[in-house]
Amino acid sequence: MEQKNHFYKTMLAIAIPVAIQNLITSSLNMLDTLMISSLGDITLAGVGLANQVFFFYILICFGINTGSSVLVSQYWGRKDTANVQRVTGFAIALCTGFGLLFTMIALLFPNFIMGLLTRDPEVIASGSRYLQVVSLSYIMTSVSFAFGTSLRSTGAPNRPLYASIVGFFTNAIFNYLLIFGIGFLPRLGVVGAALGTVIARFVEFMMILWYTFRYKGPINASFKQFFNFDQTFIQQYIEIVSPVILNETFWSLGQVLYNIAYAMTGTESTAAVQIVASIQNILFVLVRGLANSCTIMIGSSVGRGETEEAYDLGLRFIKIVIILGIIIGTSVVLGRDILLMAFPSLSPTVRHISSQLFIVIGLFYVLKAFNSIIVVGILRGGGDTRFSMFMETFAVWLVGVPLAFIGAKFLGLPILWVMSMVLMDEVVKAIVGFMRFRSQKWIHVIK
Template sequence: MKSLSLTSKSRSLISRTLKLGIPVAVQSALVSILALADVLMVSSFGEAATASVGIASKWHFVAIMVMAGLGMANGILIAQYWGKGDISRCRKITRFAITAGLVLLVPISIAIVVFAESIMQLQTPDMNVIALGKDYLLYAAPVLLLTHIIIMFESSMRSTGNAVTPLNIAAVTIGVNIFLNYCLIQGNFGFPAMGVAGAALATTIARVFQVLVFVIYLNKRNHWLKKLKFEQRDTAVERSFIKLAIPGVSNAVLWGAGTLVYQIIFGHMGTTELAVFSMFGPFESLCYSVFFGLSVACSVIIGQSLGQRDFEEAKETAKTFLKCNIAVGFAMSTLMFVFRGEVLSWLSLDTDQYLPLSAPAIVVVCWGLWLRMSNLMIINGILRAGGENAFCLRMDFIAMWVVGLPFTAIAAFILGLPFHLVYVAMLCEEIVKLSLCYYRYRQFIWVKDLTLGSDTVKA
């Protein structure tokens, strides 16, 4: 009977993981494909255009980290309240998360456009690249506000077990975006060839479309999120959200700013180095999509178990996901290494101009994948599900700002190492991060109920 019970639990876990993980992984892959499409379509306008999309979009990426921190706090609390069946508080949390994000992002969006030239001079001295990047940021000005609303809707739906609807809406939107890219970047179907500016305008139009589709869907289905405006404020819920969001947002922004500094380092190594780095970014994100799906599924399942105070189930779930993640990560790293030549060809990095840099660097990218993804699972899938945002903030500061960034800068500017060895120096961050995070995971401090009235009960 015990064996049958374990089998039943395993089947249930696999079913819930597939239901949540596959849609999130597919959606993440589609977003990465879109980012690759932007870069590949723009690359026909030259090296400067390719680099400009990379540096301009990185500022949006840092701002999106604010949304990611809010979305994380939103998702953590909703998963636990949903486990308790408290839909009213789920709505209150989502409403507050959307409002707080818009208040933060309006001044950020304005500042990015107004000070575009000054901030991009930090990344590259190439004024041609900066001029193209300014056009991108101008035409993409509304994107951050629209993306924030979308992220909050998606995190709320996923935390209640619905990952398919965000996927379906995203798939249609990405199709629209790629079509608009084809029209506006290269001037097809009678549209002007706008180049970099066309990529930004296509993204803006697609995000407006995505928000409208979400609103129509919520109203048509009489979804629980439809009634956000009717919920009264709940200061106790808002305080619990802020308690999670402040370290979460700080952590996300700290990490996003760190990735920007990495780009600044590679940008000052040269425009060719920056172009190769910009091409590798979306490809790595595409590879990470499978693991991102697993980490979201892990976080939601663990969060709901913690909300129900089923602490042993949460521990077993974490252990299973971590083993699976390591195995899949090693298999994918091996597969990428075997087919690295095809990958470089697909990314148009096999030319005489790029190959001396890209050929050795792709080896580092391949074998660094499983290391990065192990950290992704422990941090986003396990620790954050139990509200360990403050620890993650401290850990990221040490791993990235005390170790990773200084080592990379020393490798690039003091030791003068080649491109691929600077990439290796960047991975020192991941080694430190894995050591700190795995130790924290084994302490099981994250195993606790965060909902109001629970007094943060621990296992």
């Protein structure tokens, strides 16, 4: 009984701050979508597609930091502070490098990037204006992400949470002021939305730095401690983390292609996808919190050499997420019209399409939640990053992407059926992922 209570206490201590932080971020995205939806379907579609660039970039950073959290959790499990600091430093360096690349591309070639995502000239124009400005937030966001991941993995999940709370209110206030124009401030529309995001990311970035270096802890380190890499460390980092980075890169590219396929079904469908995605992100905050908790707890167990405990932890997380997935998925299907009440400015067509898409999202919710725990929580937590990369890449590129374009381009199906076909990749991942979990071949102790 005491062991069971310890499990739930540890799980919730990590999962709740992460879930709240994700809720804040997702609520912010929904708030952006809500405010921008009042500017019309074209602007909403443009911003949604422009954010695919950020989505692609941040998922690469997610791969870097999730892979790093595997190492940090195992090193922290045996109190190896020096390597915790070096892993954090390497993650910061990689995120900054990718951030510079994506920022320059977005600043210099916004029309070209938008032209790859849609052929609608009005959507391209709107999205390009947003993309150029919002790209200034990319590096700050990723460095905050790197520090926040290491803080959570070493037992300080509340500090990045506080920064996110302040960032949320900053973004909400400046978005409202700059999108609609209040007093002496001009009405900037889509550019105002981008500026609000940049200001909020800067505030969050400064708070993360303050929390990191104001208080004593394993992440409060000098420049030399962060960036003291040797060949052995770099080889080990690449071996564990590179499959996760490749995994997230290929997966996020697949998601971008899904959105290109969705855009082929019409501007209204593209707008509906953005509405549904903004709410779906909120619906997944608890699952993401559980997945992060699972990664850290399993990583710590494996780092201590307690492999049987790691398997038992994985089984417990699977049971929890299946029950949670059924409850939330059913609620989405039954309460979809209530969810759409948050967007009063939607056109009747976009509202109708969104309602249909929520049925699909609700039916597949439990599978997506299950796969999140398997891939992000269990396989990565156990150091099985290479297998999870091959599994996800296979499911997205050999199942999801072909079905997306078969449905949208060749069969000319409506968005409802195209999205349903795409989600067959979740079925494949669930089957293969559970077989891998049962085999226990995913447990790898890092020396």
